[in-house]
Amino acid sequence: MAFPQSNVQRELTRNKILEELQIQKKQLLLKQGATPTINSSPLTVSTQVVPNAEGGHSMNSHQQRAALQTAHAQSMGYFISQDSLFGNLILPVLPRFDQKKIEERLQCVTGFDKPKAKLEQYITPPHLGSHILYTIQSQFGDLDGKLVADLGCGCGALSIGAAVLSASLVVSFEIDEDALQIFQSNIEDHELTNIDIVQCNVLTIPSRFYKKFDTVLMNPPFGTKNNEGLDMKFLEVALNLSNNVVYSLHKTSTRNHVIKHANALGAKAEVLAELRYDLPATYKFHKKISVDIEVDFYRFTV
């Protein structure tokens, strides 16, 4: 072929077109003051600062205010209220671009081939993953130049995002060989060299690793019927490995328990956002096409 293009590049072009459509659709919806529902979109972002909500421009209608709030809730980007030539009520300003970029990259991460229910294998969806990673870097600066661990990395969605955001090194731990093969080819597709993979059981990571990592990331298995509280065991390991901070997802329904458990382990827990996780019905026992579960996005400081 005359113009060899990497898979990622090809897919990026396609995604760009899709995305532009999505943005146009969103703008239409926002103009009507309706709330667009996007799968796996953040419901509320508790630490979100809403800049300039009252100041500067006149936000004269309830509709306008609602549109701005929606925009802030749906995106980590910032919006300002302004009447534009095109009659837009609000205008996005730059930082949003970064999150989009990460989302594009995550859309090019190949997921599990034959997901194993027993291991709770499902990928962190791009919209959710990019929200998480962008928050970690833009609000806390916990990726760029850091030594990062990803526990139960699967096909590597979070690791790849962290590597793209300039982690010095991401060490990714995973038990399943099939997932790791896909991860390895994802790394090649994305041409990343700052990721190192270790195949092992997260629960038996040797103590020599303790306190070596600046930042630990995970989307842990929540634990099945026979395996309850597995995410709490992952959390315990994560807090041991980190000398600073752990970011993780846990079911909203277990919030009190998670916070108590973290405190008992000497960590401070903060819920950064409530997210809706749109799990595809990958497994036979899921009868519906997809199952929405509510998860909290946590920041734990050790």
Next chain:
Amino acid sequence: MKLLTHNVLTSKCIRGVTVGYPLLIKATNVKVSEVEFKPDFVAKVLPKIEWDVLANAAESLGHWQNLPKELPNNYENDTDFLKKIHRVLLEVEVIQGELICPESGRKFPITNGIANMLLNEDEV
């Protein structure tokens, strides 16, 4: 497997093994791939590194680049030195080979750059 990772890997979880460190490296394929150089990161991570273990590992792979046998003082502003260490820690990678437990002789394969530290149930 990068040598920064090797510097912390152990086989301690094997039943009967007390230290399981450092793991011996037998490499059949070693690659050097470029990683963005961040002097601050290297300077910050160095105090946590077992220097002797790093030196032996890199030497056995032919990538020690005549670095000193002991960690020198005042390396924070020595860019040349930090760059060499950066190479050893992050750029040298074992693609194929095995890690060997110094106590039990148990071998852990490295395939396609991934060290497989999984144990059978009867080993833990």
